[in-house]
Amino acid sequence: MGSFKGHALPGAFFIIMGFWWCTKSILKYVYKKQTRTCYLSSKTLLRRAEIWEGVVSVFMAVTGMAGEQFISGGPYLALYKDGQWYQLLEWHHTTMYFFFGLQGVVHILCFSTNLVPTSLSKLMLSNAIFVESFIFYNHTHGREMLDDFMHQLLAFTAILSGLVTFMEFLTKNNVLLEFLRSTLIILQGTWFWQIGYVLYPPSGNPTWNLTDIKNKMFLTMCFSWHYAAIYIIIGLNYAFITWLVKSRLRKVCTSEVGLLKNAECEHESEEEV
Amino acid sequence: MGSFKGHALPGAFFIIMGFWWCTKSILKYVYKKQTRTCYLSSKTLLRRAEIWEGVVSVFMAVTGMAGEQFISGGPYLALYKDGQWYQLLEWHHTTMYFFFGLQGVVHILCFSTNLVPTSLSKLMLSNAIFVESFIFYNHTHGREMLDDFMHQLLAFTAILSGLVTFMEFLTKNNVLLEFLRSTLIILQGTWFWQIGYVLYPPSGNPTWNLTDIKNKMFLTMCFSWHYAAIYIIIGLNYAFITWLVKSRLRKVCTSEVGLLKNAECEHESEEEV
Amino acid sequence: MGSFKGHALPGAFFIIMGFWWCTKSILKYVYKKQTRTCYLSSKTLLRRAEIWEGVVSVFMAVTGMAGEQFISGGPYLALYKDGQWYQLLEWHHTTMYFFFGLQGVVHILCFSTNLVPTSLSKLMLSNAIFVESFIFYNHTHGREMLDDFMHQLLAFTAILSGLVTFMEFLTKNNVLLEFLRSTLIILQGTWFWQIGYVLYPPSGNPTWNLTDIKNKMFLTMCFSWHYAAIYIIIGLNYAFITWLVKSRLRKVCTSEVGLLKNAECEHESEEEV
């Protein structure tokens, strides 16, 4: 992971998941507000989407674990070698990926069987995020000031998103908490990219001065700018989805309301997602 | 911002907003308790007031941003100059103002359209306050002890008011939480003035000794006194508004209850606000 | 306050209030569970008791403030003298007492008029306790290790009781939270006495070694023992009150249920409290 790619990969995972979660929340909210006709069909559809989400989670986690272990120069599953711990940082990353993979498995179980309470998935997600922040917090011993600071911000964002996920778990069905979680997850993702850019500049630029306090003050602000940008992008996404759903529903549900069958409706919604 | 005026401006903004919020809460509470006649009319009125509140927020934020950027000696939108970051403190302040401006825009959207959930405004407000406290927390590197302490108290108050706003977002319609938020916002405002007085005495007095522990102990207490004074002033405000609403309602709603029309009632309440 | 008496006075205040609160909660709980006959009368009685509680609070606060200011060697209301702050520690204590006095005034207003929401009193109480802990936290600059540690434990207990009071404010009518608050308030009181015994031994014993780590470890444990003792005493109090209410109710409400008048019943309950 000590490279640009090693930070870009988890960053991309977080951005994709965050964006998907936020889109899902918006769709659920807008549908619930606009229509009551297609409710049941969209529910079975949602269930299928959730299972796919779990599968993608597991796939991402396995990719990440394999990448950490079997990249050239990686530990190749060796934990103890020549009388000392071997490549512990890579093992740390593997552990983090593992917990997200566990969450994926539980997510699939929650939505494919009736045996497990659904909110267990939320609990596992907050667990995975908390474990991530715990490991990041104990991850940066003896590094340069700026490197340390950026990873502490990551741990900080992770703790916040873990707390928000836990609150979601306690107070079910608060759509804005889901938004908030999505923004924090995307923020983690973009911050991974930022760390990559600062510590391992991809274009061959010289690395930043890691002991300059001015850089720290800039990155403090930069962190806030990431957050502001995420809010604006999600806002545009919200506006776009609202417009899409509205215009489509008017066509389908108003003019052909007599002819509409459940099956067709499900077909329609499938295209929209 | 490194001047008395630079602290007095945001201080005044916070005091005005805090006082308006607290007055709004009191009016809503007293009306709800005293009368049921004029309820609907005051609701449309409230909606209009909320939109104006958003407009004023945006105006304040734009003023603040412009002031930070285009004051003589300001960065004039230049972030990087001569091979290093340029005037980062002013950029920090600009960022804080930006988030409050974003909140204002969302507030207008929440109360002018039906598309966005209303409590999004609360969430954005708590976000803006948390970003403010985050930036303040990383803002005072390498300053004198007393300067640092006063800004940490600001960050502390901001965190508390952010938490209270977040609680409001979760538990809707608790009037006392709105009071509490108002008091903490006003406290931030008056504390900005106090910082201005201590660091840049306006009357030409000598500056305080920034390394004297006695000054720190006095300011600890002074902070509490600000808070006590705010409580007492809000208490008087509460008593005044209760008296006003009661005396007016007795005149209007009891004696002329047969003649009263909705339109008139709205007219009346408009004057009161 | 730099004496045994100066710590014994607030300690006694906290113990008295904590014990009264816990007795009140137990009585309310036991009555609610055992009987429905005398309910209304005990409610007006409770209201009167609450007002008296407020009066006693104000009295305690005024006593405390006067004691801090006008004791021989006190500041006599002088804050700034000979070019520097004068007796700031005494002023700190005065400020703390003031907030508890403010709470007392609000408590009287809450239960004597209908204009103020009742839970405002809880909010003011948590405010007063938070201000106390804030001041204690910034109170012990440059003292010996053990002195500092004991006052930090006081601040810690105060923060916990402030949090519990705030939770009570949010989730109304949870009798066990009231118990919890009482125990933490009594713990503060007994810990004040402990501080007095350690720093200013009343019997003329030599003072403790304030830099010995063993003393710190003992006091850590001692703090827990205080808490255990408080729980046991409150448990005995609970058992005693339950027995008292039960035996009295059997006499009054069962055998003479036909003759019983409201006035008599109130008279009875008055004696019990």
Place this chain on the structure above:
Amino acid sequence: MGSFKGHALPGAFFIIMGFWWCTKSILKYVYKKQTRTCYLSSKTLLRRAEIWEGVVSVFMAVTGMAGEQFISGGPYLALYKDGQWYQLLEWHHTTMYFFFGLQGVVHILCFSTNLVPTSLSKLMLSNAIFVESFIFYNHTHGREMLDDFMHQLLAFTAILSGLVTFMEFLTKNNVLLEFLRSTLIILQGTWFWQIGYVLYPPSGNPTWNLTDIKNKMFLTMCFSWHYAAIYIIIGLNYAFITWLVKSRLRKVCTSEVGLLKNAECEHESEEEV
């Protein structure tokens, strides 16, 4: 306690209790979901089980206290000897056990009488855990880095499980919070064993290098692995119990539903637990 056995004993206690709590929660959840026939009988059974749980708690606490005090080289109830505190670490442990014993007594009272509110037991449990974490936090003065780190992780886990227990106390009947608490309690137990293995290797291996940062980084990860393993074991336990209850209920409740008597049903469920 400065030995492998001294860590294995409380570790075993925590693992047993955690496992029992998690099994109890699963049983309650699965029963509630699968059947409504035997509800009442399982309730009286549950009551009896709770009382036994309390008895076992008290027994464990007494064993622990006796072990700490009367082991060869223990303090034998002497707290102050030869002018200084005597064996404070053992006294610390005794205090922790005492609070868990107190919780056991309250648990018995809660489920054997109607006089005490049931959730008092939860409150006492969170108290006991908080006291434990408080003492652990002030327990490791002047030890080696790794020793200190491992005990701080213990205090950290204890604080988390205390918080979760407190949340359970506030929001009754959330089965997943009960799971979460169980996992954290088991994590404490296994971590006690880990501490024992690291500090006092039982097989005569050389002790670990307590100042090596690599060991710290490994133990950070190891802590997460413990947690993952606990989740997987509890998951298997969940699957096993679900299967058991389902297969048994099908036999009993479906085929012989006409013949079934309450007494028999209770008998059946007794075997299952």
